[in-house]
Amino acid sequence: MTNRRVLPYPADDHDHHDDFNDLGLTADLDMLARAVVDRRRILALGGAGIATLIGGSLGLTSAAARTTATCVPVIPFETAGPYPADGSAASGQTQNVLSRSGIVRSDLRTSLGTKNQAQGVPLTLKMTLVNVNSGCAPLAGYAVYAWHCTANGEYSMYSRNVVGEDYLRGVQATSKDGTLTFQTIYPGCYDGRWPHIHFEVFPTLASATSARNKIQTSQLALPESASRAVYATPGHGPSLSNLGRLSLDRDMVFRDGYAAQMASVTGTPARGYIASLTVGLAR
Structure with a gap:
């Protein structure tokens, strides 16, 4: 490592x-x-x-x-899914992008090895970590590992067409006010899942090397209106039709409640989007 x-x-x-x-x-x-x-x-x-x-x-x-x-509730625990690349066993293999040099980064759009770039509508992801046991005071010095699919619904390191890439994955530490920012692209919508972004929280940046050190795993949901606008543009494969067959109330992750996980999103496909979420942790 x-x-x-x-x-x-x-x-x-x-x-x-x-x-x-x-x-x-x-x-x-x-x-x-x-x-x-x-x-x-x-x-x-x-x-x-x-x-x-x-x-x-x-x-x-x-x-x-x-x-x-205005304090938020504790964000629900969710599955890391089949493509975490966090050192845990998933999809019949164990991969760990967290051990790769350069994974601590704010811009997720470029593969560390090939330098190829993921194409799509720009998305700025802003997250704020707070302690719900202390009036939602900001949590400084924590780390978040975020990952999501490509514009047409594939996961780097796992999906056949992008198995050699490791883009759309990265780690950032929270600043004094509990915030961090990732530059990425708007994820696509693949069959059976609402548009989302996975993330794991670690108590320190130094500990963000393996899933065994995480203190929380969850997912961020993206709103329907913004998603429809994005998927109406070229390069998103069947995302629009996939979204048309889904609802948050039937999604395997969000159907038990998504209020604490729904990001606030502003922007347009032409200018890009900003997604913001406050993540409540019981510390």
Whole structure:
């Protein structure tokens, strides 16, 4: 396995939980917004504190309170499918693209070995990892391995026509605000599956070398309207007709619920698309 050069990530100097000691009412309210508010804690604030909590009479709206109000659920665990190339046994073989030099990359469109490029409508994939056990605070320094099919529904390293390619697969680490970005193409729709992108989450970039180190496996769903617009353009094989025979409610992965996995997508086939998803983890 090729050794990776993992750049040091700037961490906070210490746990800031204790920084709120003796900082007054504003800090107390902020801390209350971060955790479950119990009756004794509220009473300890006194009448003015209670009024502030209930009516916002002092006009204090903390960032933590806003985050908690919009916190996402934990993303469901899903199968990695038959083509993960993550070191696990799948499709009668064991392949591990995570051991290849250069797999830590933001642009997934080029094969590491052949330098061939996957063709299709450009897609920018933006993901934000958050901790649902801490008011959806951002998770910095985690890593995501993402992979998906080509514009006409084939998987590199497995499908016959692209078995020698390893494009549309790559790893990125989250920044301080929990975000990461991949440049790729809009995946096609093959028979029997709703348009989707696979991903695995690892606790660190250094650990993203094998499926045995992952802490979550899931899939991102793409909306029907954008998918139909993309598949109406050349180069997508039977994707449009395949999509016409599917529904999210009948898909083998998304039929039990997809609200936490449906990406927000904007754009056009001519300009390309941006897909965004906040991934909730219980850390």
